[in-house]
Structures are given as C-alpha cells and as structure tokens.
Amino acid sequence: MEHSVESISEQIRNRVDVRFSVLLANLAEELAYDFMFAPKYKITHRYDPPWDCSGMLIRTNELFSIDEYNSVEDFFDEYTGQTTASYMSGMGLLHNRFEEKYEYIIREFVFQCCIEVLSEIDDNLLVQLLLENGHDISEIDKDDIIQTVMEYELFEDPFWYHYEIIERVKPISLKMMIAHGKNEAIKKYHLQLERRMKEEEKISFEEKGAQKLWNKLQKLFRLQRGCPLPKIEMKDYEMFRKFLDYNQVSIEERIILAKYLGDKFSNKVCMCLRNGQKPE
Structure with a gap:
C-alpha cells in the first residue's frame, strides 16, 4: 500500500466515514442528555453598562420542547450557560452555545481516527515522510513519532474534515437523535x-x-x-x-x-x- 501524505490523509477520511455511525450514536446520547437534563438559558441586556454589551444569561424554569427544534442545528443555537472572555472592546464575554460543545466532540472524534490510522503505519515510514516534507527531526523523540507527526501537522486535511462532519450532522432530525x-x-x-x-x-x-x-x-x-x-x-x-x-x-x-x-x-x-x- 502506498504511504504518501495524500494517501494517509485519504485513509483517515475513510476511517472517519466508516466510524460515522459510532459518532452518531455518541452524539445522540449526548444530545438526548443535554435536551432532557440541561437547564435552559435566555440572554438579557438589561444590566449591560454603556461600555459592554455582553448581556447576561438567566437560567429559566423552562424545559426544552421538541416542537421548537426541527434539526440538530436548531438546538445548537441554545446556550450552554458557560461563558468565555472575548478580549474584544465593547463585549467582554461570549456566551457559549451547544454548537461549540459539539464541534469539540466531533473534532476529537476525527483526531482519534487520525491517531488510529497513524498507529497502524510503521514509524520509519512516518519519519521518512517528515524528512521528505522538510521537517528537522534531529531533536525529536523517536519513541513518540505519532505525537511529533501531529505537532508538525503533517496531515492538515483531516483536521479540517471535522467541519464537513459537522455540516453532515446539523440537518439531522433532533427528534430522531x-x-x-x-x-x-x-x-x-x-x-x-x-x-x-x-x-x-x-x-x-x-x-x-x-x-x-x-x-x-x-x-x-x-x-x-x-x-x-x-x-x-x-x-x-x-x-x-x-x-x-x-x-x-x-x-x-x-x-x-x-x-x-x-x-x-x-x-x-x-x-x-x-x-x-x-x-x-
């Protein structure tokens, strides 16, 4: 079997496709858990000072209703209740939505598929690919070549592939999931x-x-x-x-x-x- 950067990238894509049903099962469990047990939030700008329009999340006493969401994407727009610093003038905080949480889950899934494929390839071949692509490996740890390959981002395409997976997930019926x-x-x-x-x-x-x-x-x-x-x-x-x-x-x-x-x-x-x- 040919082992070029392109061929290994294709193997990773194929592994993700083969294991897509596993991902869907995991997402279905997580989505069901969030839908049934996570609190629902709404945002208010009532308390915003003149210099910051971040808004404040308020926990409601409402439950998520399946009638309000046709697709997974519709539910992704709900707030998780967590916030992160924006480091932007005029908006100090960003309020996280479920889309960000599930993007992370899908990205980790693609990452694990990448690790699986690389672990099946001889380390010497991976070293040769690093050399052929102009990477100085004189000081790398030869005992953890997969970690080195990941750090050098030798296979960039699969890392972006998770965006395609997200787009495949979004239109799925939330009710079905x-x-x-x-x-x-x-x-x-x-x-x-x-x-x-x-x-x-x-x-x-x-x-x-x-x-x-x-x-x-x-x-x-x-x-x-x-x-x-x-x-x-x-x-x-x-x-x-x-x-x-x-x-x-x-x-x-x-x-x-x-x-x-x-x-x-x-x-x-x-x-x-x-x-x-x-x-x-």
Whole structure:
C-alpha cells in the first residue's frame, strides 16, 4: 500500500466515514442528555453598562420542547450557560452555545481516527515522510513519532474534515437523535445522580467528623493548656503543630480540619495543614 501524505490523509477520511455511525450514536446520547437534563438559558441586556454589551444569561424554569427544534442545528443555537472572555472592546464575554460543545466532540472524534490510522503505519515510514516534507527531526523523540507527526501537522486535511462532519450532522432530525440516545442518556443521568449522592454523603460524613475532631481538640487544649483554642494564625502554627503531634492527630485528620473548618485557621495555616508542612 502506498504511504504518501495524500494517501494517509485519504485513509483517515475513510476511517472517519466508516466510524460515522459510532459518532452518531455518541452524539445522540449526548444530545438526548443535554435536551432532557440541561437547564435552559435566555440572554438579557438589561444590566449591560454603556461600555459592554455582553448581556447576561438567566437560567429559566423552562424545559426544552421538541416542537421548537426541527434539526440538530436548531438546538445548537441554545446556550450552554458557560461563558468565555472575548478580549474584544465593547463585549467582554461570549456566551457559549451547544454548537461549540459539539464541534469539540466531533473534532476529537476525527483526531482519534487520525491517531488510529497513524498507529497502524510503521514509524520509519512516518519519519521518512517528515524528512521528505522538510521537517528537522534531529531533536525529536523517536519513541513518540505519532505525537511529533501531529505537532508538525503533517496531515492538515483531516483536521479540517471535522467541519464537513459537522455540516453532515446539523440537518439531522433532533427528534430522531433524541429517540436513539434517550435510554443511554437516562442511564448516564442516574449514574451521575448516584455518584453525586455518594459524594454528598461523603462530604456530610467528613464535615461531621471534622467538627467532632475540633470539639475533641478544644477539650484537650483546655486540659493541657488551660485556655480555649484560638483561631490559629501563622504565628501560632508551630505551637499548634506540636499540639497535634502530641495528640497523635494524623495527616488525614489535619487535611479534613483545613478542608471543612477553614474559619478556624488563617489561609496560610490551612495550606500548611493540607500539605503537612512546617512553617517557613
């Protein structure tokens, strides 16, 4: 098989086409999840100052209605709720839309297809292609030639191919995509909900443990020092550290104290407790 830049670019395009159905399944699940569970936003310019017309996103209590969207492209125009700096005069923020999110997903899909194809080609052939195209490879890492090929952008066409894929996706019926992805999206939602509940239980357990430990330390401090524990500033840290050492308070327990009882310590003390550090 011929291995030129053009032929490998064509292989990458073919791989993307072959795996297009996989991409659609992934997009259907993600679209269904966003459609069913993501909050809906609208933009208002009511609070814009005279020098900035960015607008502000307001979370509504509305749900997305399938009757409002004929195609995937129609849904792409909705806001995700995230913003990015514009670095433009008169508009400090840009409000992200779902189109940007899905462009990224599709671009990553094409990138992975590119990696797959390159990993099937002998490294020596890739090195030869780099040399033939005028790249100095005297200082490159020969053990990661694929990364080097990607950094030199030897195959530019496939990277732009994702725009063609996006245009193929946009006209697809949103209703059809949601129907295909709905079941997996619901499973994903329940898994995330379960993880969130477990995390909240863990946090609640740790918070209670931190307060219980602090109460214990207060009693010990009164018994050993004859006064209540003050808020620990950096000047008190060495004394407090020795107190914790004497009472065999573990590193893990100190981290929990800093994590949940930050009002008992200065910021620098919190950092020291989290890292198990001695004062400078």
